Structure formats: structure tokens, C-alpha cells
Amino acid sequence: MSVRSGIIRGVRGHPAILHLDMDAFYAAVEQRAKPSLRGKPVVVGGLGPRGVVATASYEARTYGVHSAMPVAQARARCPNAAYLTPRFGLYRQVSDTVMELLAELSPLVEPLSLDEAFVDLAVGGAAVTTEEALTTGRALRARIRAATGLSGSVGLAGSKMLAKIASEQAKPDGLVLIAPGTEREFLAPMSVRVLPGVGPATDRALRRAGIGTVAEAAAAGKEELVRLLGQAQGVAVHTMAQGVDDRPVVAERDAKSVSVEDTFDTDLTDRPLVRAQVDRLAGRCAERLRTAGRSARTVVLKVRGHDFTTLTRSETLRGPTDEPAVIREAAARLLEGVDTTAGVRLLGVGVTALAGYTQEDLFAQRSQTPGGHAATAPPEPPAPAQPPPSAVRRWLPGLDVRHVKHGPGWVQGSGVGRVTVRFEQPGSQPGRVRTFSMDDPELEPGEPLPLPAQPLPSDGEGRPESL
Structure with missing residues (x-):
């Protein structure tokens, strides 16, 4: 099947967008911090009965362990891995170092999480040549390795969607640049699963119609995709299959909300697992909120079903907070009003109505009913006797x-x-x-010790680059 080249609407004619994604970030930090774990399978996540994998090292991934998998299932697949409790304080310190390096490239840095961000290299509309973009990407990866000892994968392209797809192709420890004018050829042979928001259910619906690649989705046309997937998802897949994406890089300081969300490889139907995922996402959201030095008054839950129906529910607190427990409890209350028995393909937790101060009356916030009214506080019980050290550790x-x-x-x-x-x-x-x-x-x-810097890598270290 031939693929039409040329300028794509919404895609710059130069590789001005850089996407950085740190490789297996939490697990890689743990391997760097714990010498005995280097080169061995490591899984970071909740270790309780409802624990979920946050990140698995590449050594663990060879056993089929992946993020969002129940830890019990991960243990069955890879019993000899090191299963570790997350240390978000250390991850945030390392993330801050990486984000400072990105800020030196451009004032337009859009963090997506502790380990992932977009950078607009063409501030003010100046064009960026292919060689300039490659030089910037190479230098960034070397500086990250020198500062943290960790590897990051870089994608460079004319739009955010393409840059993110390029960084996925670069993993682990590589760099991929999509040269201007080659975007459609680059996307054409790929599975439709590379397109944002296309999960197993959409993939199955398209494959039943004989559509498996991005080129086949583009050739099918908008009307056929709408017939197969519905109006919203059909139009979205058609647009992305054309390579169209005009979203700008938005600096964190301009954000009016903070949110995190995950799309799952397999639809979640187990209610306890859904609750555990919401709890995990709420914790990540609170971490991002604190990292930004903000607080928020409204908690938002986003649930997308197997059929792409998306529901949002929100609860407004009595005052702004950055307390993880408050955000978790509000998200859990919101989930109670959502039926997830048919399957969930995406979950998200966000906060809006941001402020620069925090409501001190945490009890009043945590005592709210689902309807948003504060419950009456019971008399404060007498302080219990101090438990022995073994009981509190x-x-x-x-x-x-x-x-x-x-x-x-x-x-x-x-x-x-x-x-x-x-x-x-x-x-x-x-x-x-x-x-x-x-x-x-x-x-x-104890307290986490900082990761040591290491010398700049020699030429040729890491995966070969792709254009």
C-alpha cells in the first residue's frame, strides 16, 4: 500500500518537539541506589494483598511483568525478583535533577509525570534543523547519565504525538528522530496500538474489519472508522492515523489542573483491583500537586469503559489541600458511585481549583460525605498510651x-x-x-542517600540512533 508524503496539518516542518521518557524509572533508581540489584529483576509497587506494579525493570519484563499488573500475578511470573516499596521522595529528587536539565533547553517544558516530559525546542517559532535536534538529544541523554547514572529515551519530531511514539520506539536507552516529510511512512507499518488511546478493545474491533496497521486505518476513511468505533473514537483514530496533532507544549506553571491517568492493556473487571488503581493514581496525583507547590479544592475521577464511554465525577472539598490521604479518600468516594462491572480501560484522578495555600482543618475534609457535606466531628478521644517501638515500626x-x-x-x-x-x-x-x-x-x-554522578558515557554507549 502506498503512503502519501508531504506536509501534514498540525505537524511542524522541523523536529522541534522532544519527548523524554526515563527507562523503567522507579526500578532503575532502585538498581542505581542498591548495587546488589544491578542487572537483576526488580519490581516496585504496592506489596499488600491488593498491591499493583508501578514499574518493573527490563530484567523483570522478560518474565511478562508490567506496570498495572497485580503484584500477586507478578510474583507468580517472576518469584525471584526484588519486590520493593516505592520511595517517592528519592524519585522526586532524581526527577528534579532531570527536569532542571530539560529547563536548560527551553522555557517550554511540559512534565507528564516524574519521569516523562515534552520540550519545545523552537521557542519563538525559530526552526530547528535535524542536526541541531540530534545534537540536543544526544547531549541531553549524556548529561542525564552523567548527573544520575540513569538512561532516558528520546523522541524528536514535529508534533507531540509523533515525538512520544518515537521515544517508545527508542526504548530502552535510545534516540529516534522522525525526519520532516517522513511522518506517514514512519507510522504506516505500525500497529494501530501505537496511536494514543487505542487499546485492546479498539484493536479487536479494527482487526475484525481487516484493519491492523496505521496505514490501513488511514485508508479506511473517517466514515468507516466512525461506523466501527463510534463518532468520538472513530474521528480520533482517523485524525491520528493521518499523523495530525497540533497540541502545543504547555509549561507546568500555566497548568490550571493536575492529573494522572493510565490506560490498561487489559480491561479491568475486578472491583478490588479498580479500587487499588484509583488509590495508586490518587497518590501519584498528590505527589505531582506537592511537587508543583500547589494545593487543590476539587478532586476529579475519570473512568473510561470498555466501549469508550467516559464518565467524570468530582467532589469539592471545604478548602484546598495537598494531603494524599484526603485526595485518596475523595477519589474512593467518587468511585463508589460508578459501575465498573463491564470493564474499565482507563482510569484517571485529577485535581482542579488550584491554590497556593492548604486548608489546615484536615479532619473536616476527610469527614465529608459523598454529597460534599461535612460530617459532625465526634469528641476527640483521649490519646492512647505510647506503643512500644516494635509496634510502630x-x-x-x-x-x-x-x-x-x-x-x-x-x-x-x-x-x-x-x-x-x-x-x-x-x-x-x-x-x-x-x-x-x-x-x-x-x-x-533511615533517609535515602543521593545517587552518585558518573562520568560522561563514551561514544557509542546505548542503543544505535534511528532516523
Whole structure:
């Protein structure tokens, strides 16, 4: 099938948009911080009965482990992986370093999460040549590795959609540039699944009609896609299959809301898993809100069903907050009013009505009923007696500790009154493992140590570049 070339509406004629996506970010930070885990499967996520994988290292992915998978299922597929509790404080520190490097490239940086962002390299409308874009992408990847020891994949193109697809093609640890005029040829042979919002249900509907690639979707025409997928999704797929995307890069400081969302490879039908995902997304949303130094008064839940029907529900609090527990509880209340039995393909949690201050009366916020009215606060109970140290300590796998004699380390596991610790730190050799009583007075919770910088990579390190 021939593919028409030429200028695409909404796509710049030069590769001015850069998309950076850090490779397996949370897991990679843990491998960098814990020398004994380098080159081994690592899974970061909630470790309780309803825990969900946040990130899996590439070593774990070879066993079929992926984000949004229940941790119980991940353990069955990869029982020998290290399963770690997230350390968002450390991830935020590393993210700040990366975002500072992006800000040196352009004032127009649009963070999507702690590990992903768009950059507009052509501030003021100045054209960016292919060689200039390549030089910028190469230098960025080298500087990120030198500053953090981590790898990031870079996509360069004339639009946000194409730049993001390019960075996906570059993973892991690569760079892909879509040269101007080659956008349609680049997209044509790819599965329609590369298009944003096209998940398993849409893919199945298109394949039943003999449409499997982007080129076939473009050739089918808008009317046929609308007939197959419905008005909204059909028009969207037709537009994206043409390579059209005119969305600008919007700097974080201009944002009027903060939100996070995930599209799942398989529709979620298990209600406890849906609740766990909403809780996870609410936590990520609160992290982004705090990172931006803002608070918010309205919590929004977004649910897209298997048939692409999208529902949004919102709750306005009594005052602005950045408290993760408040945002989680509001999102959970909103979910209670949504029927998810038919399957959920996308979930999102966001906050709006941003402010620069926080409501101090957290009890009043957390006591609201689903209708938005505050419940009457009961009399404050007397303070309980101080529990023994063993009752308040939670030695969760992956968290930092410090021992009076042995120094810094991290928890490998705990149970039956014992806690196992590996004593090592970023930049050291793999350390020794020791076991202590959970209430050992010489063992205390610790703070994450910063990742060491490393020398600039030599030429040729990382994956070959693609144009």
C-alpha cells in the first residue's frame, strides 16, 4: 500500500518537539541506589494483598511483568525478583535533577509525570534543523547519565504525538528522530496500538474489519472508522492515523489542573483491583500537586469503559489541600458511585481549583460525605498510651535503615519478629546481609542517600540512533 508524503496539518516542518521518557524509572533508581540489584529483576509497587506494579525493570519484563499488573500475578511470573516499596521522595529528587536539565533547553517544558516530559525546542517559532535536534538529544541523554547514572529515551519530531511514539520506539536507552516529510511512512507499518488511546478493545474491533496497521486505518476513511468505533473514537483514530496533532507544549506553571491517568492493556473487571488503581493514581496525583507547590479544592475521577464511554465525577472539598490521604479518600468516594462491572480501560484522578495555600482543618475534609457535606466531628478521644517501638515500626522491603554499628542499608524483608537488612549504599560494592530483631534499638529508619554522578558515557554507549 502506498503512503502519501508531504506536509501534514498540525505537524511542524522541523523536529522541534522532544519527548523524554526515563527507562523503567522507579526500578532503575532502585538498581542505581542498591548495587546488589544491578542487572537483576526488580519490581516496585504496592506489596499488600491488593498491591499493583508501578514499574518493573527490563530484567523483570522478560518474565511478562508490567506496570498495572497485580503484584500477586507478578510474583507468580517472576518469584525471584526484588519486590520493593516505592520511595517517592528519592524519585522526586532524581526527577528534579532531570527536569532542571530539560529547563536548560527551553522555557517550554511540559512534565507528564516524574519521569516523562515534552520540550519545545523552537521557542519563538525559530526552526530547528535535524542536526541541531540530534545534537540536543544526544547531549541531553549524556548529561542525564552523567548527573544520575540513569538512561532516558528520546523522541524528536514535529508534533507531540509523533515525538512520544518515537521515544517508545527508542526504548530502552535510545534516540529516534522522525525526519520532516517522513511522518506517514514512519507510522504506516505500525500497529494501530501505537496511536494514543487505542487499546485492546479498539484493536479487536479494527482487526475484525481487516484493519491492523496505521496505514490501513488511514485508508479506511473517517466514515468507516466512525461506523466501527463510534463518532468520538472513530474521528480520533482517523485524525491520528493521518499523523495530525497540533497540541502545543504547555509549561507546568500555566497548568490550571493536575492529573494522572493510565490506560490498561487489559480491561479491568475486578472491583478490588479498580479500587487499588484509583488509590495508586490518587497518590501519584498528590505527589505531582506537592511537587508543583500547589494545593487543590476539587478532586476529579475519570473512568473510561470498555466501549469508550467516559464518565467524570468530582467532589469539592471545604478548602484546598495537598494531603494524599484526603485526595485518596475523595477519589474512593467518587468511585463508589460508578459501575465498573463491564470493564474499565482507563482510569484517571485529577485535581482542579488550584491554590497556593492548604486548608489546615484536615479532619473536616476527610469527614465529608459523598454529597460534599461535612460530617459532625465526634469528641476527640483521649490519646492512647505510647506503643512500644516494635509496634510502630514497619520494616517494608526496599526502605532505608541505618544501624549504629553497620551504617546505612535497606530492608530486604521482615517477618516473625525479625528484619533482614543489606548494608550497602549508592556507589558501593554489593553489601553484606544481616538479620536483627524488629525492635533492635540500634536499628532505625533511615533517609535515602543521593545517587552518585558518573562520568560522561563514551561514544557509542546505548542503543544505535534511528532516523
